[in-house]
Amino acid sequence: MVQSGRMTAAKRAPQPGAEDLTEHLRDRWSVSVFDQEHELADSEIRLLLEAARWAPSAGNSQPWSFLVLPRGSAGHETFASHLSRGNSGWVPRASAVFVAIAQVGVGPDGDGLTYSDYAYYDLGQAAAHLTVQAASLGLSSHQFAGFDHDAVAAAFGVPDWWRVMIGIAVGRHGDPAQVDPRDAEREERDRVRRPLEETAFTDKWGTPWS
Numbered sequence: 284m285v286q287s288g289r290m291t292a293a294k295r296a297p298q299p300g301a302e303d304l305t306e307h308l309r310d311r312w313s314v315s316v317f318d319q320e321h322e323l324a325d326s327e328i329r330l331l332l333e334a335a336r337w338a339p340s341a342g343n344s345q346p347w348s349f350l351v352l353p354r355g356s357a358g359h360e361t362f363a364s365h366l367s368r369g370n371s372g373w374v375p376r377a378s379a380v381f382v383a384i385a386q387v388g389v390g391p392d393g394d395g396l397t398y399s400d401y402a403y404y405d406l407g408q409a410a411a412h413l414t415v416q417a418a419s420l421g422l423s424s425h426q427f428a429g430f431d432h433d434a435v436a437a438a439f440g441v442p443d444w445w446r447v448m449i450g451i452a453v454g455r456h457g458d459p460a461q462v463d464p465r466d467a468e469r470e471e472r473d474r475v476r477r478p479l480e481e482t483a484f485t486d487k488w489g490t491p492w493s
């Protein structure tokens with residue numbers, strides 16, 4: 284039986300302590316089985332990009348760009364050829380890949396964008412906004428770094444002062460029975476996190492907040 288994204292999200296709800304998170308944060312998880320029949324509407328793609336666009340950034344520098352690669356497009360085919368072995372099974376099934384790219388310098392002619400030391404931080408936040416917007420549309424997402432970044436930059440003509448960072452696979456959750464068992468197994472891993480005591484400090488570094 285094909286599981287709906289909503290059912291699966293409920294099954295995958297995070298560990299105790301996160302029950303009261305806002306719905307789309309609570310239910311987000313990185314699925315590895317996408318429905319390869321599902322397509323994103325242009326309006327959905329636009330909304331995802333708007334979510335990233337309206338993220339905050341240092342000095343409103345907006346140091347982000349995205350390659351938008353719907354499954355079936357020439358760009359998608361090019362990108363898929365540069366995936367790592369571990370990602371080459373599940374990523375191409377997603378409805379689209381967004382490749383997130385950070386501005387890491389100023390162009391030779393000055394392209395109007397202000398370089399910021401916080402570019403990576405800002406791109407990450409824009410990507411997070413995109414994934415939360417995806418969740419609110421009932422879509423699943425999975426970010427991944429496992430691909431040949433240099434080859435992708437060359438294939439798409441990314442300028443030197445921009446750095447290809449990650450891909451974000453977006454689509455509808457699929458049926459694990461339809462994919463390679465190795466990809467289906469990826470979804471069985473426990474979702475765990477370090478306790479807050481190890482990451483939230485007060486008074487002095489290492490002194491737990493609570």
Ligand SMILES: Cc1cc2nc3c(=O)[nH]c(=O)nc-3n(C[C@H](O)[C@H](O)[C@H](O)COP(=O)(O)O)c2cc1C
Binds near residue numbers: 311425
């Ligand atoms: C920058 C970044 C790179 C990642 N690279 C990969 C990857 O190459 N392959 C993969 O399967 N997952 C990748 N992930 C997904 C993480 O493994 C996943 O987010 C983490 O295990 C937590 O699981 P969750 O998102 O379901 O909470 C990446 C995530 C991030 C943010």
